[in-house]
Structure formats: C-alpha cells, structure tokens
Amino acid sequence: MGYGGSTRAEFLMEYLPAMLTLNNRPNAAAAPTLDQVVELIPDAFVILDGNHRLLAANRAALDCLSLSREALQGMGCGEFFLGVPGDCAGAGRCPLASPESMSRSVSVLVYGGRGRQRLNIRMTRHSGDDGDFFGLLLYPDAATVSGSSENVRLVGQSAPMRELMRMVERVGPTHATVLLLGESGVGKERVADYLHHCSGRAQGPLVVVDCSTLGEQIIEAELFGYEKGAFTGADRRKIGLFEAAQGGTLFIDEVGELPLAMQSKLLRVLETSRIRRVGGTEYIPVDARVVAATHRDLASMVTQGGFREDLYYRLSAFPIFIPPLRERREDVLALAEYFLREVEGGASHLPLSVPVTDLLVSHHYPGNVRELKNIMTRAAILAGGGPLLPEHIAFQSRQAHDADTGLSAQPRRVRTACTEAGVRAALAASGGHRSEAARRLGVSERTLYRYLEKFQIRG
Numbered sequence: 108m109g110y111g112g113s114t115r116a117e118f119l120m121e122y123l124p125a126m127l128t129l130n131n132r133p134n135a136a137a138a139p140t141l142d143q144v145v146e147l148i149p150d151a152f153v154i155l156d157g158n159h160r161l162l163a164a165n166r167a168a169l170d171c172l173s174l175s176r177e178a179l180q181g182m183g184c185g186e187f188f189l190g191v192p193g194d195c196a197g198a199g200r201c202p203l204a205s206p207e208s209m210s211r212s213v214s215v216l217v218y219g220g221r222g223r224q225r226l227n228i229r230m231t232r233h234s235g236d237d238g239d240f241f242g243l244l245l246y247p248d249a250a251t252v253s254g255s256s257e258n259v260r261l262v263g264q265s266a267p268m269r270e271l272m273r274m275v276e277r278v279g280p281t282h283a284t285v286l287l288l289g290e291s292g293v294g295k296e297r298v299a300d301y302l303h304h305c306s307g308r309a310q311g312p313l314v315v316v317d318c319s320t321l322g323e324q325i326i327e328a329e330l331f332g333y334e335k336g337a338f339t340g341a342d343r344r345k346i347g348l349f350e351a352a353q354g355g356t357l358f359i360d361e362v363g364e365l366p367l368a369m370q371s372k373l374l375r376v377l378e379t380s381r382i383r384r385v386g387g388t389e390y391i392p393v394d395a396r397v398v399a400a401t402h403r404d405l406a407s408m409v410t411q412g413g414f415r416e417d418l419y420y421r422l423s424a425f426p427i428f429i430p431p432l433r434e435r436r437e438d439v440l441a442l443a444e445y446f447l448r449e450v451e452g453g454a455s456h457l458p459l460s461v462p463v464t465d466l467l468v469s470h471h472y473p474g475n476v477r478e479l480k481n482i483m484t485r486a487a488i489l490a491g492g493g494p495l496l497p498e499h500i501a502f503q504s505r506q507a508h509d510a511d512t513g514l515s516a517q518p519r520r521v522r523t524a525c526t527e528a529g530v531r532a533a534l535a536a537s538g539g540h541r542s543e544a545a546r547r548l549g550v551s552e553r554t555l556y557r558y559l560e561k562f563q564i565r566g
C-alpha cells in the first residue's frame with residue numbers, strides 16, 4: 108500500500124493508461140468514456156491533460172473538492188494548486204512538474220470550492236501517441252482530517268511553546284480576531300490550524316488565503332466572490348472565501364501584503380460581518396472567524412503609511428507571537444523526531460545518535476521549523492536503510508524557504524529589491540506603461556506601485 112489509497116484504487120491506477128488509450132481510439136465505440144473510467148476508481152480521482160488542464164473527475168473528487176464538474180473541467184493547474192488562473196509550472200511550484208510526485212505520495216495545497224485545503228496526491232503519468240495525461244488520486248492529509256489528534260498537535264514543550272498553547276486554547280473558543288506574528292516558517296499556519304480546532308468551529312471549514320500569492324486584481328474576487336458578468340471572464344457566479352468559511356475560520360496569511368484599498372474592505376467586513384460580491388448589490392451576512400498572520404512589522408508599516416491604522420488595531424485585538432526556533436532550541440529534537448516519523452521508514456532511525464542531535468541543536472535555523480522539516484526529510488532519504496549519520500544532515504539555509512512538499516531549491520517566495528534608478532529605467536523603457544515596467548522588473552504591479560510611492564515617482 109504505502110500511500111493511503113485503497114487497494115482497488117491502486118490497482119485501477121495501474122490499468123488507467125490502458126483504459127484511456129482504448130478510450131482514445133477513433134473507432135472504439137464500445138470503449139468507456141473518460142467520465143466512466145474515472146468513476147471506476149472508488150477514491151477521489153482527477154485526470155489532467157499534458158498541458159495540466161483538468162479533463163475529468165469522479166464523484167468522490169468533486170465531493171472532496173466541493174466543486175461542480177463544470178467548474179472543474181478545463182481548470183488549469185495554476186488555479187487548482189495556487190488559486191490563480193493559468194498554469195503554475197513556470198513558477199516551479201507545480202507538483203505535476205516535480206519528479207518527487209511520481210515516486211511517492213506528496214502533500215499539496217489545492218484550491219476547491221471551499222478555498223485552500225491540504226491533500227495528499229499520488230500521481231500516475233502516461234505518455235503515448237495520444238499525448239500525455241496525469242491521473243491524480245486525492246486523499247485528505249492526515250493532518251487535515253477533522254478531529255484527528257495529529258491534526259491539532261503543536262509539537263514542542265519549551266516554555267514559550269507551552270505559553271503559546273495556553274493562549275491559543277484560551278482565545279480559541281471566543282470569536283476574537285487573532286493576529287499571528289512571527290518569522291517565515293515558524294509555524295503560523297500550523298498555529299492557526301490548532302486554534303481552529305480549539306474553537307467551537309472545528310467541524311466547520313478552515314479556509315486559508317495567502318495574500319502574497321494573489322495579485323491585486325483577483326484578491327477581492329477571491330475573498331468576496333463575484334457575480335456572473337462582474338468582469339471579463341466571470342462567466343459564472345463564484346462564492347468567495349469569506350462565504351466558503353461560513354461557520355468556520357478564515358485564515359488570512361501574509362495580511363501585510365494586502366493592498367490598501369482591500370484593507371479598508373476587510374475592515375468593513377470585520378466590523379459589519381457582511382460581504383458584497385464583486386458586481387453584486389446584495390450584502391450577505393458571513394459568520395467566519397478571522398485569524399490573520401504576517402511576518403512583517405505591521406506597526407512600522409502603519410507608521411510608513413503601508414498599512415491602515417484602524418485595521419491594525421482591529422486585527423491586533425489578540426496578537427500572538429510565535430518565537431523563532433533558535434529561541435526555543437528545546438523544541439528542536441522533538442520536532443526533528445516528529446518530522447522523521449512522517450517520512451516513510453523514518454522512524455527506523457530513532458533514537459537519533461548523540462553526534463546527530465548535537466548537530467541539530469547547534470544550528471541557527473533562519474528558515475525556522477520549515478527548514479528543520481526539510482532537513483529531516485532529506486536526511487531520512489539520504490540515510491536510506493542504513494543509520495542516519497551527521498553527514499546526512501545538510502544545513503542549507505539558502506533553502507530555508509523551500510515549499511513544504513519540495514526538496515527543490517525553488518524559493519518559496521521571491522522578493523526582489525528594486526532601486527529607484529532601476530524603476531525609473533524600467534518605466535522609461537516601457538514608455539510609462541506600468542504593467543510592462545513591472546514585467547521588466549520581475550515584480551507584480553502592486554509591488555511596482557509600492558516602489559512608485561516609496562520613490563515618489565509620479566506620472
């Protein structure tokens with residue numbers, strides 16, 4: 108077994124290429140259709156073509172993703188895995204483009220009808236005369252199954268962690284808006300998950316939105332949804348993440364990246380508990396508890412005019428600071444063992460030898476818990492069936508921001524620093540067109556606008 112799917116699903120995945128080849132033969136009148144083929148698989152299953160567009164999904168997948176067949180068909184991998192239109196292979200973050208996804212099950216974030224959810228995927232790829240396709244078996248991550256104790260576990264027994272857990276358990280059951288503060292990779296999303304499960308809303312959805320991955324144009328539509336015809340391409344009504352989080356929690360990650368115009372809209376929702384879809388006229392009541400997070404210093408952003416003061420005070424009604432891992436070294440070994448157990452066969456390397464533990468405890472962890480997780484995953488793979496030795500522990504702090512699922516060197520979020528001269532040159536070279544200038548600089552339009560403000564460039 109090994110990947111958590113059912114035996115029948117595993118068996119059918121083996122035969123899928125043959126079934127699809129049969130299906131594509133021009134005179135195969137009696138061959139099953141794609142939709143019939145996927146229904147043979149009992150677990151949630153989707154098929155994508157070689158361009159990473161969704162071709163078919165079975166009933167179990169539609170239920171698991173809370174999407175209609177129409178909404179899913181034709182969706183690109185960018186929308187599926189990142190919540191943004193198009194494909195995400197170019198950004199180096201597409202699980203379909205990662206060889207790792209082929210060899211074992213990987214944990215990924217997927218955007219469904221209820222916002223972002225974590226799922227495990229097991230993939231099969233078929234290349235033939237009729238082109239490429241990918242078959243994806245989807246099953247809920249053990250860490251997101253409601254009520255699972257693993258789900259809600261915060262590993263760590265240091266004094267700061269115990270204090271943090273006490274605070275989360277105290278504020279969890281209330282309706283207070285919580286602001287999670289801490290460096291990247293420190294565990295903000297994990298704490299939000301724990302908080303959700305400590306609230307009376309644990310049976311409701313936990314919807315995650317990462318403001319740093321959404322462009323200015325789509326963030327409003329993502330949060331509030333839109334009506335059919337609200338803008339070009341809005342060919343159907345779509346509910347937003349606030350509505351998707353009804354009865355549950357909306358986790359707004361990297362809230363410091365929200366554009367100013369959206370900040371005032373967010374404040375209004377927090378104050379009125381009502382939203383209005385883009386292009387809509389009706390105000391819709393929403394019952395979603397908001398937890399926000401940032402690695403940025405919001406107070407100084409307020410001073411510099413980058414963040415609204417009123418929203419800052421509204422969000423920081425209950426701030427919780429998650430200390431960096433280097434300030435709670437007592438947690439390093441517990442976390443290291445926990446992550447090792449998560450890797451297939453990893454538990455066989457326990458207990459860790461003294462030279463390995465000495466090495467782990469002495470590191471600075473600029474990438475925090477995420478860095479430690481990647482180190483342990485890599486170490487388990489390098490050690491294989493033999494003992495886990497100090498040389499298997501590779502501190503590569505430049506990779507501190509790798510995505511959770513990847514051992515690749517792709518940066519999780521690239522932040523580019525532009526000089527005033529560079530911005531002016533890009534504007535001049537693009538005849539003053541800001542979108543073109545942003546493209547030349549390799550930043551989003553929103554980032555460019557921030558630079559224009561910072562350097563006081565007008566026109």
Ligand SMILES: Nc1ncnc2c1ncn2[C@@H]1O[C@H](COP(=O)(O)OP(=O)(O)OP(=O)(O)O)[C@@H](O)[C@H]1O
Pocket residue numbers: 260261262263289290291292293294295296297298360402445476477480511
């Ligand atoms: N206390 C903990 N116990 C178990 N796992 C943890 C803990 N803290 C963090 N992790 C794991 O470490 C990884 C990074 O944590 P997480 O994504 O929550 O960090 P973050 O602060 O939200 O990062 P970013 O600022 O980049 O969004 C995740 O896989 C998470 O599950």
